[in-house]
Amino acid sequence: MLLSRTLALSQPCSSLQASRQIxxxxxxxxxxxxxxxxxxxxxxxxxxxxxxxNIELSAPVTYLSESHDPYFNLAYExxxxxxxxxxxxxxxxxxxxxxxxxGRNQNPWKETTPRLLRGESIPLIRRRSGGGTVYHDMGxxxxxxxxxxxxxxxxxxxELVARAIREKLGITQCGVNERNDVIIRDDxxxxxxxxxxxxxxxxRAYHHGTMLISSSLSELGKSLxxxxxxxxxxxxxxxxxxxxxLNTYLPSSRQGRPIKHDEFVxxxxxxxxxxxxxxxxxxxxxxxxxxxxxxVKVWDGVRELKSWEWQYGQTPxxxxxLETVLPxxxxxxxxxxxxALITSLTFHLTPSISATTAETTVRQExxxxxxxxxxxxxxxxxxxADGPEDPAYDTPQWRELSHEIISWLxxxx
Amino acid sequence: MFSVARALVRPATSALRSSxxxxxxxxxxxxxxxxxxxxxxxxxxxxLDPATNIGTVGITDYAQxxxxxxxxxxxxxxxxxxxxxxxxxxxxxxxxxxxIFAPVSGIxxxxxxxxSESPSLLNKSPQKDGWLAKIQLSxxxxxxxxxxxxxxxxxxxxxxDGGEH
Numbered sequence: 001m002l003l004s005r006t007l008a009l010s011q012p013c014s015s016l017q018a019s020r021q022i023x024x025x026x027x028x029x030x031x032x033x034x035x036x037x038x039x040x041x042x043x044x045x046x047x048x049x050x051x052x053x054n055i056e057l058s059a060p061v062t063y064l065s066e067s068h069d070p071y072f073n074l075a076y077e078x079x080x081x082x083x084x085x086x087x088x089x090x091x092x093x094x095x096x097x098x099x100x101x102x103g104r105n106q107n108p109w110k111e112t113t114p115r116l117l118r119g120e121s122i123p124l125i126r127r128r129s130g131g132g133t134v135y136h137d138m139g140x141x142x143x144x145x146x147x148x149x150x151x152x153x154x155x156x157x158x159e160l161v162a163r164a165i166r167e168k169l170g171i172t173q174c175g176v177n178e179r180n181d182v183i184i185r186d187d188x189x190x191x192x193x194x195x196x197x198x199x200x201x202x203x204r205a206y207h208h209g210t211m212l213i214s215s216s217l218s219e220l221g222k223s224l225x226x227x228x229x230x231x232x233x234x235x236x237x238x239x240x241x242x243x244x245x246l247n248t249y250l251p252s253s254r255q256g257r258p259i260k261h262d263e264f265v266x267x268x269x270x271x272x273x274x275x276x277x278x279x280x281x282x283x284x285x286x287x288x289x290x291x292x293x294x295x296v297k298v299w300d301g302v303r304e305l306k307s308w309e310w311q312y313g314q315t316p317x318x319x320x321x322l323e324t325v326l327p328x329x330x331x332x333x334x335x336x337x338x339x340a341l342i343t344s345l346t347f348h349l350t351p352s353i354s355a356t357t358a359e360t361t362v363r364q365e366x367x368x369x370x371x372x373x374x375x376x377x378x379x380x381x382x383x384x385a386d387g388p389e390d391p392a393y394d395t396p397q398w399r400e401l402s403h404e405i406i407s408w409l410x411x412x413x
Numbered sequence: 414m415f416s417v418a419r420a421l422v423r424p425a426t427s428a429l430r431s432s433x434x435x436x437x438x439x440x441x442x443x444x445x446x447x448x449x450x451x452x453x454x455x456x457x458x459x460x461l462d463p464a465t466n467i468g469t470v471g472i473t474d475y476a477q478x479x480x481x482x483x484x485x486x487x488x489x490x491x492x493x494x495x496x497x498x499x500x501x502x503x504x505x506x507x508x509x510x511x512x513i514f515a516p517v518s519g520i521x522x523x524x525x526x527x528x529s530e531s532p533s534l535l536n537k538s539p540q541k542d543g544w545l546a547k548i549q550l551s552x553x554x555x556x557x558x559x560x561x562x563x564x565x566x567x568x569x570x571x572x573x574d575g576g577e578h
Contacts, residue, residue, distance in 0.1 A: 103505075103508075103510070104503060104505065104510035105485050105487065105503055105505045105510065128510060129508070129509070129510050130505040130506070130507075130508045130509050130510035131508035131510075132508075149479060150479075152479070154481075154507070154508075154509075196508060197508045197509075197510075198508055198509035198510070199509065199510050199511070200479065200480065200509050200510070200511040201511065201512070202454060202455050202456075205509075234485070234487075234529060235485060236484065236485055236505055314503075316485070316487055317487075317529075338490075
């Protein structure tokens with residue numbers, strides 16, 4: 001492994017207390033949750049299939065990323081999940097520049113408006129874990145706890161982080177709710193400060209989560225607005241929860257001194273060490289420098305996360321309905337999509353009063369031909385869409401109408 | 414926990430049903446005699462019907478228990494060609510994602526459509542009604558190389574490093 005250097009043995013994060021200045025330019029974020037779907041059932045997993053007492057863990061390792069590139073950090077996290085020894089507890093911590101991260105089985109158009117995010121140059125990334133959509137920025141620190149699959153429980157990582165916040169940062173109202181979210185209790189209210197998700201592979205599993213340290217929560221609404229109210233997805237929808245930041249609940253003992261990234265990292269690292277380090281098992285801490293990482297799999301992972309096939313192509317089947325008004329009537333489009341390709345599309349024309357029946361028939365036939373020509377195209381991009389192939393429609397009027405409808409679809413999808 | 418008896422009964426009847434025009438008695442005999450279930454280290458099972466060379470694929474009870482309540486299952490398209498080890502689908506269980514891999518190479522003949530509406534079938538009946546797909550094997554040798562019932566049980570018990578067994 002090509003990592004920059006070993007910081008310290010046994011006292012993993014002491015050097016991090018040092019004065020690395022963190023530039024908190026970006027402070028908005030958002031948390032959603034997806035667990036409500038099965039609220040009538042227990043959100044708890046069944047216990048692991050066999051007893052965990054038999055697993056003997058090796059010395060824990062902590063990786064701290066110096067990169068703020070969300071693609072790199074997510075690819076590196078996946079690399080750690082797959083390449084570290086099966087019985088090694090691993091903690092990985094990182095921050096990302098502003099981006100929106102959707103769950104493995106979510107619909108990007110249902111959670112956000114991808115077109116608007118592209119306009120703002122905010123990356124939209126499909127991660128490999130389940131769960132809902134979150135907004136990341138530099139006021140948010142991500143933690144990832146990788147353990148043997150048999151030791152995986154949803155509560156463990158959340159409890160560890162909540163303990164660190166209570167005991168090391170002094171926010172005594174911090175706890176874990178019945179859905180395993182890290183929350184802050186304020187009288188009868190409960191505010192999420194962390195969104196969690198999990199990934200399970202053959203021998204390993206991780207719990208990763210966001211931690212809202214400092215944020216105005218004002219800009220994020222913009223990033224997480226869908227423009228597609230009629231999308232019905234078979235995938236996982238997000239549910240919004242009231243959120244707050246750690247810095248909103250600073251204990252008076254801090255005299256207004258805000259919690260920063262390094263301090264949170266130190267708190268969680270120490271708590272991680274107190275759980276997994278022991279005699280002969282000292283924590284090793286690595287800083288991960290993006291420009292020193294040579295592992296091909298990490299960069300392959302970055303490429304895959306950026307590919308259309310992963311970002312959009314992994315969208316679960318969905319349907320959508322779109323409507324527009326043209327001079328000769330109203331058009332509604334009903335479509336189905338699989339892997340973000342259009343698998344069926346029907347236009348229905350409701351003619352305006354002035355249109356004759358004959359005109360309407362001709363237009364509906366044209367719309368049917370246009371719909372047919374769009375089957376197989378990528379949702380929203382509609383790459384190569386150029387109207388019906390039938391030469392009968394190769395006239396300026398029909399071509400113009402084709403372009404009008406296609407650009408409406410691109411804007412509305 | 415898998416029951417050999419249960420594993421034998423279902424495909425036998427389906428073989429009987431699908432080819433009742435021919436000679437059911439003879440088919441039933443051969444099916445019962447040769448049906449075998451094998452397993453992968455990724456906690457999937459394949460049950461091969463030698464009469465059709467079609468393997469029914471699913472996840473094991475062990476896998477199901479570790480996942481918790483399944484809320485979403487995505488399967489490959491019927492007709493698609495898959496190679497052993499390819500990721501062919503996804504499962505999500507209360508914010509936990511896991512992948513489905515093709516345990517054998519071949520053509521996907523059929524998928525279990527009921528899972529899309531009732532993903533919890535994977536919890537209730539992972540090794541029977543919650544089957545994922547039926548694959549027409551292109552390389553039967555791959556099937557033979559998968560884990561036997563005993564080997565898979567040993568894998569589950571001993572798959573973690575450092576365990577005492």
